[in-house]
Amino acid sequence: MKVIVLGAGVVGVTSAYQLAKAGHEVIVVDRQPGPALETSFGNAGEVSFGYCSPWAAPGIPLKAMKWLFMEHAPLILRPKLDMAMLSWMFKMLANCTTDRYALNKSRMLRLADYSRTSLAAVREETGLAYDERMQGTLQLFRTQDQLDASAKDVKALAADGIPYEVLDPEGCIRVEPALRHVREKIVGGLLTPKDETGDCFKFTNALAEKAAALGVQFQYGTTIKGFDIEGGRVRGIVTDGAPVRGDAVVVALGSYSPLLLKQVGISLPVYPVKGYSLTIPITDASRAPESTVMDETYKIAITRLGDRIRVGGMAEISGYTNDLGLARRRTLEHSVTDLFPGGDVSQALFWSGLRPMTPDGTPVIGPTKVQGLFLNTGHGTLGWTMSCGSARVISDIVSGRKAEIDATDLAISRYA
Structure with missing residues (x-):
């Protein structure tokens, strides 16, 4: 399957890496000239699983x-x-409220702890160094x-x-x-x-190189204009250049995700x-x-x-x-x-x-009402912390596999 990942920050690049490992043809599209040049560039550097x-x-x-x-x-x-x-x-x-805080924190800790083991696995299999x-x-x-x-x-x-x-x-x-x-x-x-702790910018750039070695294509300097949807299913994206066709699209555009999604009637509270x-x-x-x-x-x-x-x-x-x-x-x-x-x-x-x-602190990971359109966004201050776990979750979901952790309450459907 050909998967288009929108965004080359740490969430987008880790998603592309895991999707390529799962056997998909992957292309990453970003408006910047390289990876991790927006929110992933100068974050606090903490990887806060606890x-x-x-x-x-x-x-x-x-x-x-x-x-x-x-x-x-x-x-x-x-x-x-x-x-x-x-x-x-x-x-x-x-x-x-006390109840909502306990529920939301439990969701976040579940994903963060999974991301801890996922980051360790990436580090072991790639040998990346990032301070x-x-x-x-x-x-x-x-x-x-x-x-x-x-x-x-x-x-x-x-x-x-x-x-x-x-x-x-x-x-x-x-x-x-x-x-x-x-x-x-x-x-x-x-x-x-x-x-x-670690330098998110260094990590993302180094992992982008590993992803490219797996066959991931990176299309930088490209402005994403919208989605190409036929019969309720996404067929690709519209850009300021040539359209990009694919079987699935993963939106990992951080704060800009809701601006694009509202074009297809998806209200994302980010x-x-x-x-x-x-x-x-x-x-x-x-x-x-x-x-x-x-x-x-x-x-x-x-x-x-x-x-x-x-x-x-x-x-x-x-x-x-x-x-x-x-x-x-x-x-x-x-x-x-x-x-x-x-x-x-x-x-x-x-x-x-x-x-x-997001208003509840938990990222939004999973499918949408549009077939083939998936979300991996809304991580707030914890994109670096949760990136590797989120990437494995979205890779499993796109691949039609059951995620290794319960991801049902991470999807956008929780706001319905």
């Missing part, structure tokens, strides 16, 4: 109101007359209230059998020795030791939530992180990537904009220099990307 939670959680509406007035706010809202934005926000608020480390994620709490509130996450981790460790300040320093310089600023932490990052050269390794530290106060991840520190976070709801606000840069600099002043922020690369968020 630190994996929906943003829609009990107490978030109240916290959001407080964040809007913080100088270094983790949430920035720029309201506009946009029905898609308003609809998405109302749906997200509806998921901020990877397997030293876990430390969720760092600066206040007792934050530590107390982590109990709901501990409960969910325990229920799904995900390893974790609740740490006091000395335990945090044992995991991240550079924190000894700021001992007075922390009250504790939550360690998920199975988490990893909305862009902009994140920012700094990539900082390390000047003093003794004051740099060993793995990923999630600064819970600012919702910012500080990650070691080889000889660099990647600082990523914040959630800006402002539509399809990629401007670089200096206030956002100051927040990233404040978090990292407050905890790990081991890099030269004056030499940092400042970047922003659009995360494709």
